[in-house]
Amino acid sequence: xxxxxxxxxxxxxxxxxxxxxxxxxxxxxxxxxxxxxxxxxxxxxxxxxxxxxxxxxxxxxxxxxxxxxxxxxxxxxxxxxxxxxxxx
Numbered sequence: 535x536x537x538x539x540x541x542x543x544x545x546x547x548x549x550x551x552x553x554x555x556x557x558x559x560x561x562x563x564x565x566x567x568x569x570x571x572x573x574x575x576x577x578x579x580x581x582x583x584x585x586x587x588x589x590x591x592x593x594x595x596x597x598x599x600x601x602x603x604x605x606x607x608x609x610x611x612x613x614x615x616x617x618x619x620x621x622x
Contacts, residue, residue: 538558545552553559566572
């Protein structure tokens, strides 16, 4: 028989009782993967983020992401005032 590495200190008096308090025999709750009791309230891949096409965050950030605004704000005022339109 292969030996089990006991994790809860040194066994002194009763080896069976010491094994009962070991993580090997801890109470585990098994949930069903299919059938009765298998419904999960949290999504399986919840860490991936928002996947909704009509999400409010993506809609508002899409409107605010104009590629010209950050460039114009970062330029000094004298450069903006020196800008002349192209001749026609």
